[in-house]
Amino acid sequence: MPKKTVDHVVIRPGRRYGDSKVEIPVAKDLTTVPGVPIREEDVQFYSRAYPIESQNIDKSADREWVWTVYSDEMIEYRKKHDEHVKPLVDAAFESGELEPTGVSVSGKDLTEQILLKARELGFNEVGFTKFDHRYAFTSKKHWSKYEHAICLALEQDYLWTQTIPSMEAEWAHFGTYEVEGALALDLGDYVRSLGYHAQIHSPNDNSGAYIPMFVEAGLGQLGANGQLLSPHFGSRSRLMLITTDAPVTYDEPVDYGINKFCEVCQVCVNRCPGRALIRDKVWWRGVEKFKVIYERCRPVMSRYEGCAICIKVCPIQRYGMNSVMEHYVETGEILGKGTENLEGYDFKEKGYFPPGKLPRFNREFFDIPHGRTEDWLFEQFMEKLEEKGSAGTQELATFASKVKTVLDKGRSTRGDE
Amino acid sequence: MLTPCFVILGNGGWKMFTKNGLDALFHELERDWEESTEFEQLSRDAHLAIALSDAGRPLGDSIDQRVISLVEKYKAMS
Numbered sequence: 001m002p003k004k005t006v007d008h009v010v011i012r013p014g015r016r017y018g019d020s021k022v023e024i025p026v027a028k029d030l031t032t033v034p035g036v037p038i039r040e041e042d043v044q045f046y047s048r049a050y051p052i053e054s055q056n057i058d059k060s061a062d063r064e065w066v067w068t069v070y071s072d073e074m075i076e077y078r079k080k081h082d083e084h085v086k087p088l089v090d091a092a093f094e095s096g097e098l099e100p101t102g103v104s105v106s107g108k109d110l111t112e113q114i115l116l117k118a119r120e121l122g123f124n125e126v127g128f129t130k131f132d133h134r135y136a137f138t139s140k141k142h143w144s145k146y147e148h149a150i151c152l153a154l155e156q157d158y159l160w161t162q163t164i165p166s167m168e169a170e171w172a173h174f175g176t177y178e179v180e181g182a183l184a185l186d187l188g189d190y191v192r193s194l195g196y197h198a199q200i201h202s203p204n205d206n207s208g209a210y211i212p213m214f215v216e217a218g219l220g221q222l223g224a225n226g227q228l229l230s231p232h233f234g235s236r237s238r239l240m241l242i243t244t245d246a247p248v249t250y251d252e253p254v255d256y257g258i259n260k261f262c263e264v265c266q267v268c269v270n271r272c273p274g275r276a277l278i279r280d281k282v283w284w285r286g287v288e289k290f291k292v293i294y295e296r297c298r299p300v301m302s303r304y305e306g307c308a309i310c311i312k313v314c315p316i317q318r319y320g321m322n323s324v325m326e327h328y329v330e331t332g333e334i335l336g337k338g339t340e341n342l343e344g345y346d347f348k349e350k351g352y353f354p355p356g357k358l359p360r361f362n363r364e365f366f367d368i369p370h371g372r373t374e375d376w377l378f379e380q381f382m383e384k385l386e387e388k389g390s391a392g393t394q395e396l397a398t399f400a401s402k403v404k405t406v407l408d409k410g411r412s413t414r415g416d417e
Numbered sequence: 418m419l420t421p422c423f424v425i426l427g428n429g430g431w432k433m434f435t436k437n438g439l440d441a442l443f444h445e446l447e448r449d450w451e452e453s454t455e456f457e458q459l460s461r462d463a464h465l466a467i468a469l470s471d472a473g474r475p476l477g478d479s480i481d482q483r484v485i486s487l488v489e490k491y492k493a494m495s
Contacts, residue, residue: 323465344436
């Protein structure tokens with residue numbers, strides 16, 4: 001006799017093109033709202049008064065610092081990856097300007113055709129929604145040209161992901177971006193062949209926060225680890241967008257039960273090595289969500305091959321949403337919670353950590369550059385002034401020279417992924 | 418001497434895999450199937466089967482019989 005009453009069953013396409021559909025039973029006590037609890041007027045307010053910016057700009061100080069703590073292997077790999085994706089990023093950046101190559105059929109809805117093509121190409125999740133400019137980065141506020149967003153998720157390697165943290169897992173992570181960047185160019189060509197425009201938002205040069213649009217398109221819900229939890233792979237996927245003027249029908253947000261599930265589960269919160277995840281949701285910029293503490297996450301992920309323990313230990317990632325939700329309905333429990341197999345992990349030189357045990361770091365470990373590079377330079381300069389009482393000509397010149405380097409380099413949303 | 422592969426839960430009555438048991442199971446899976454195109458699916462099945470076994474639930478029909486045998490083998494070693 002099941003322990004829980006089923007409120008509704010979500011039916012989703014299979015993980016790969018051609019796979020059978022999956023049925024996800026959502027227990028009554030996990031049911032909240034489709035998508036995410038939201039206060040539209042607050043989202044409007046914050047996006048207007050405090051628009052978001054790419055971390056590649058707003059957090060540029062630590063984005064530069066990570067290169068000083070990466071292992072040699074990581075540096076070598078990241079350089080190769082950056083070289084590899086550069087042509088893809090360049091092509092994507094200009095893609096919105098390309099004219100259609102085919103002739104459109106007036107009034108024909110192309111949702112199914114685009115969906116089918118995306119699935120054939122290998123994308124595992126495909127959804128349609130409005131490109132929500134409230135989530136566009138300030139530096140790209142006017143870059144996105146077309147109204148409709150095609151939300152695309154590509155699964156990363158299952159086996160390598162379970163080795164987190166490791167270089168193999170980083171190959172899976174960055175490698176998936178390389179593959180999807182190329183696939184998206186093909187999908188863009190296809191949309192143009194149907195007589196419409198397609199603008200590729202490279203996953204290595206993002207135009208905004210994508211998760212809200214993925215949630216709106218019904219592809220998942222926001223998890224306690226701050227990532228999209230989608231039915232087949234939790235957050236073991238890489239997200240990107242294509243915007244288009246092709247006529248498409250928007251999907252609807254779905255309640256997979258995740259808003260409540262993560263409150264009950266908490267495995268990622270309990271297992272986070274940096275203690276960067278919090279137990280309770282907060283209202284943040286008009287959305288009720290779990291908020292990740294960036295300053296606790298970044299120092300760990302930079303030094304420990306991307307960390308991502310929060311991805312590894314998520315039961316949705318490990319077993320898939322249907323198995324986890326079926327188990328919850330049957331038993332009222334979280335599949336894998338408290339077990340060695342789900343929660344235990346090796347953490348490089350710190351050794352093995354079974355459920356209930358976490359690595360420890362001293363306070364200095366978390367003391368990393370923060371904010372924009374120029375702000376960080378200024379902060380350091382102020383500290384020196386406070387300490388010494390004045391600055392010499394040489395110090396002033398050095399400070400000015402470093403700031404000039406930042407100005408010359410300019411601000412870019414590119415990189416990091 | 419055999420290393421324990423399971424621990425007995427105080428309140429549940431069934432046994433859960435220990436790290437040693439997991440290492441042994443995945444070592445055998447890797448040794449026998451790593452070169453096979455089925456390895457990924459077998460690994461997915463193994464993770465799910467271990468979780469169900471740890472929860473004291475039946476493994477179900479969808480899990481590969483080879484994985485079920487492995488889980489039962491290491492369960493029997495406890």
